[in-house]
Amino acid sequence: MTPDTMLPPPLLDALQALLGPRGLLTEHADIAPWLADWRGLYQGASPAILRPGSTEELAQAVRLCAAAGVPMVPMGGNTSMVGGATPDESGRQVIVSLARLNRIRALDPLDMTLVAEAGVVLKTAQDAAAEAGCLFPLSLGAEGTATIGGVLSTNAGGNTTVRYGNARELMLGLEVVLPDGGVIHGLRRLRKDNTGYALRHLFVGAEGTLGFITAAALRMYPRAREQEVAFCAVGSEDAALSLFRRFRDRDEGAVRAFEYMSGTGVDLAVRHIEGIAWPLGARADHCVLLDLASSRPQGGLRALAESVLEEALDAGEVLDAVIAESDAQRAALWRIRDEHPEAQKREGASVKNDVSVPVSRVPELIRRSSVALTALIPGSRPVPFGHMGDGNIHMNLEQPEAMDPAVFLARAHDIMDCVNAIVRDLEGSFSAEHGIGRLKTDMMEDWRGGAELGAMRAIKSALDPLGLMNPGKVLPGPAS
Amino acid sequence: MTPDTMLPPPLLDALQALLGPRGLLTEHADIAPWLADWRGLYQGASPAILRPGSTEELAQAVRLCAAAGVPMVPMGGNTSMVGGATPDESGRQVIVSLARLNRIRALDPLDMTLVAEAGVVLKTAQDAAAEAGCLFPLSLGAEGTATIGGVLSTNAGGNTTVRYGNARELMLGLEVVLPDGGVIHGLRRLRKDNTGYALRHLFVGAEGTLGFITAAALRMYPRAREQEVAFCAVGSEDAALSLFRRFRDRDEGAVRAFEYMSGTGVDLAVRHIEGIAWPLGARADHCVLLDLASSRPQGGLRALAESVLEEALDAGEVLDAVIAESDAQRAALWRIRDEHPEAQKREGASVKNDVSVPVSRVPELIRRSSVALTALIPGSRPVPFGHMGDGNIHMNLEQPEAMDPAVFLARAHDIMDCVNAIVRDLEGSFSAEHGIGRLKTDMMEDWRGGAELGAMRAIKSALDPLGLMNPGKVLPGPAS
Structure with missing residues (x-):
């Protein structure tokens, strides 16, 4: 351990007295597992993990760290997609785990x-x-x-x-x-x-x-007393959106999830994940996972699902559909969607784009991004999937089959820029649900500059004048 | 017009040039109607009303006022219950009406x-x-x-x-x-x-x-395609809550409103408002207005309403109920609830308590407050009514029939304190939906003091360092 990664001795003593051996870890072996984010994007350094056992203990520890000018990085389950809970490389930032506040x-x-x-x-x-x-x-x-x-x-x-x-x-x-x-x-x-x-x-x-x-x-x-889950092959991105609208307009409160998947994404899940197969007679280019739920007993969800799907079949929007008949079947259909990230990982390198647009523009987002991305990197495979019902699509890109992953990943910023230009044109957001963390701070100036970023900085200075809370996250450094 | 209520001449010139005659009113006759809140709690003074015609015009006007150090009071429909849009008595604050931004x-x-x-x-x-x-x-x-x-x-x-x-x-x-x-x-x-x-x-x-x-x-x-409105006599405050729970648990998404009214409140509406009568065969001490709605065609709301009401009748919670059969009947039932404020006004002086508690504690709030208030002012009449389904009850108190209204209103603070002590005990809020405005700023220190108020003040200073935006509202002055 280098001197860079040690706490000032008076602070160390005070924290030991406050938190005890369970509440303060300073051995490198205890700290090491928490120095990287789970995606492996960042590798930080830290002199200690604080694990307070109560809110009052945390408050006292924060006062001690603040008095010593020591930056603090809060950590929960460490599942950030954007490096939000990882300390920087300075070795000055302590990790503050909330794990023991678990009641x-x-x-x-x-x-x-x-x-x-x-x-x-x-x-x-x-x-x-x-x-x-x-x-x-x-x-x-x-x-x-x-x-x-x-x-x-x-x-x-x-x-x-x-x-x-x-x-x-x-x-x-x-x-x-x-x-x-x-x-x-x-x-x-x-x-x-x-x-x-x-x-x-x-x-x-x-x-x-x-x-x-x-x-x-x-x-x-x-709690839900009725649930219906269906997997649908649809004719296009527009047909998927139209199906969403049919269900929403018929019973807005019943649509618990409406997930879009491309045929490419389902193919990858089928290829890499044991027990997953195409649930319909034929492969399709565009798929939807629909989840309806109601707290009403005998809420008629089955009849609703069947009648709307029939209308959409008649209209040529839905090509084929299956409604799950049991909890096991429901879980199996959901698994196709849930395993998308894992399947992409197994297939090779991929770049994630967690973006959102107004719901009406999701089809255009998918189409335009897919064309632009394959033009940018010939042979690359767009794998758009996600929450069509709320406008949030993971507009991910899988590497070309033959390409060196490192070569592909070197283009990550080009790929994100390519998608984000389209997202901006569609009045969307470059960060829908994963947040900014460390990964996207350098985009804040461009997307939220001017009065908006100014107000954010003013609030940060007002509440954290010493800049000790999770430094380097969310807000970009001063413009250089 | 006294010198106190004139704009500094350079600012006046600049605002006239920017906003034109439609956008800047400085005649006392034009300003006077907007100097009091509609409840008549406050009477302010102001040198001008600014009526910008666009966001950009407003932004420029704000820059001019800020440069001149002139405080600004934003005004919409001027329907604040707490004096939130009324300038103070200094005559220094300009009113900024957003009325022309109406697209x-x-x-x-x-x-x-x-x-x-x-x-x-x-x-x-x-x-x-x-x-x-x-x-x-x-x-x-x-x-x-x-x-x-x-x-x-x-x-x-x-x-x-x-x-x-x-x-x-x-x-x-x-x-x-x-x-x-x-x-x-x-x-x-x-x-x-x-x-x-x-x-x-x-x-x-x-x-x-x-x-x-x-x-x-x-x-x-x-839009809703089905609606059912029912007026129910219930046995007690607890029975009202139990009825809410029955509906919510059966079909949470269908309960659009669940309003409680005391018999006293309905009596006042019947007495003072033309065309209102008790909608059931007998008067009742506790009433509920239930509004169910669904976007689903043939959503079965009528059957739902009937079956739940029957269960509640069998359980002795509901004493009698009527379900409206037409839009006119629905409107008539809603009118009983909507005319509560007007009926109270016509009956005499009343003091409003816009409070909320966790939903489970609404019955206790009503019971304890009613007992405490009638002990505080013998002969006074509690008129609790409002949004039981979200925990927000207007725990209002009507003056004793024979008392001088001024004598009663002189007790307003005692009345509010009496209710608020109970609200605090029930982990509720002294300001549910009307806000703080000017009326309740002196309660903020007591209810939101310490770190919470400190953070609010820090944010106010960060975004409005000159203190020019609606001064004297929401935040209390520095503790004296």
Whole structure:
């Protein structure tokens, strides 16, 4: 360990006294697993991991670090797609893990609220809600590892945004430790509470740059009593959108997920993932995974699904469709979609583009991006998939079969620029649900420059004047 | 006009040149109607009303005012319940009316989005959505006067929050003029957009103290194809809550409004409002107005309403109920609820308490407050009514029949304190949907003091360092 990666001795002593051996790790072997992001984009250095056991312990630790001028990097499940929880290479930044703040403090099925600490794993929160006969609807690939603090700090989205919104829309109140160690006790479980600035909404999506979310009051919903999942081959991107509109207009509240997949993406899943096969008689270029749910017993979802699909078949939009007949079949259909990232990984190098556009423009996004990307890198394979119902498509690009992965990945910025130019033209966003982290800070000036970035910087300076909270994330450095 | 209420001549000249005679009113007769809030709580003074015709004109006017150090009070429909849009008595503050920014810039039924300028009246936005076959669901008493800028600046709630959320939850993006005249061009129509701090959520509910909302991208929903409205006599506050739970658990998406009324409140409506009568065979102490809606054709709402009401009748919770058979009947039932404020006004003086608690605690709020208030002022009449489904009850108190209104109103603070002590005990909010304005700033220190108020003040200083935006609203002055 170099001197660069040691804590100042007085701070080390104070933190040891405060946190004890369970709450402070300074051995390199303990720290090493947490120095890289899971995608392997970054490799940082850090002198210590702080693991406070309570909000008050965290607040005291923050005061000590702030007094010593030591930067802090909050970490939940470390599943960021954009390097949001990885310390930089300086070795000066301590990692602050919220893992020990893992209690569900309250769960009330009458109020339909859940109060969970930051370190509670998303899946654990889902299970706790289900046990009480309720639904905590946030659902995403990393749910077995990602934590409540992380999904709120990044305003995670996932599959069910079309019906239930992002993490933000499931949040009623927050407990937060500020960069100076002050504590906001805002765990209010109210649907209406207009009492000054909506601070809670500022911390959601701030990726830990304004303070630590330590606990959250969350909304639950009644559990679904009916569910129908269908896999559909559709004639085009436009046909997929038209099918979405048919279902939404017929019963807006029933559409829990509406996922688009290209034939290329399904092919990769079939090729690389055991047990996955094309679910319809024939391969198709464009597919949709539809998930309907209702809390109403005998809600008639099956009849709804059949009648809308028949209309769409008659209109030539849907070419073929299968409705799952059991939980096992439902899980199998979902698996085709869920395994898309893994299948792409196994096929070779790929570049991810987490972008969004107004829903009406999704077909144009897919078509124009696919043409532009294959022109940019001949032989490359666009694999667009994702949340058509909320406008968020993962406009990913798989390398050409014969190309050296490193050569392909060297073009990553060109690929992102190519997609983002189209996204901008369609009035979309270069960062739909993964956030900015470290990966995309250099795009903020261009996309959110002027008054907007100025206001963000002013807020950052106001709440974190020493710049100690997750430095280098979200906001770009001063323009050079 | 005293010298106190004149603009500095150089500023006057510059504003006249910029805004023209339509855009700048300095005659006392033109200004006078806008110097008081509609409840008559405050009477301010002002040297001028600015009425810019475009966002760019507003931005330039703001730059001129900022350079001259002149405070600005944004005004929409001037329907604030808390004096939020009224200038103070100094005569230094100019009123900035957004009334001429009244265009609907875009409406897209496929994206289900609506882009409206700040001065668009809420009812106009609702009508525009309806004409396009969609629903803009925000609904409240002042909808014929209140504007989009106002309902967003105050995060208005109203009747449909239980299903569609507050104004905040219907907002996708904002255009904002900052206190220094900078413009945030954030009219994004995206469900997913994680690109730095959620500035838009900071302006919603800031009551014009951080800048001017000039336009908003809003969410629409598919129009309702079925609606059922029922008026129910229930056995108690608990029975009312139990009925809510029955409906919510059976079909959460269908409950568009669930309003509680006391027998006292309905009595007053019957006494004072022409054409209103008790809709059931007998008077009742506790009543519920239920509004179910669904976008699904043949959604079975009638059967749902009947079966749940029958269960609740069998359980002894519901004593009697009537389901409306026509639009006219639906409107008539809603009118009983909507005329509550007017009926209270005609009966005499009353004190409003716009409070919220977790939904499960609404019965306790009503019971405890009613007992405490009648003990505080013998003969006074509690008139609790409002949005039981979202926990927001207007815990209003009507004066004793024989008391001098002025004597009663002199007790207003005691009355509010009495209710708020109970609200605090129940983990609720002293300001559910009306906001803080000028009326409640002196409660902020007590309810949101410490780190929370400190963070609000830091944000205010960061975005409005000269303190020129709607001074004296939301945040209390420095502790004396």
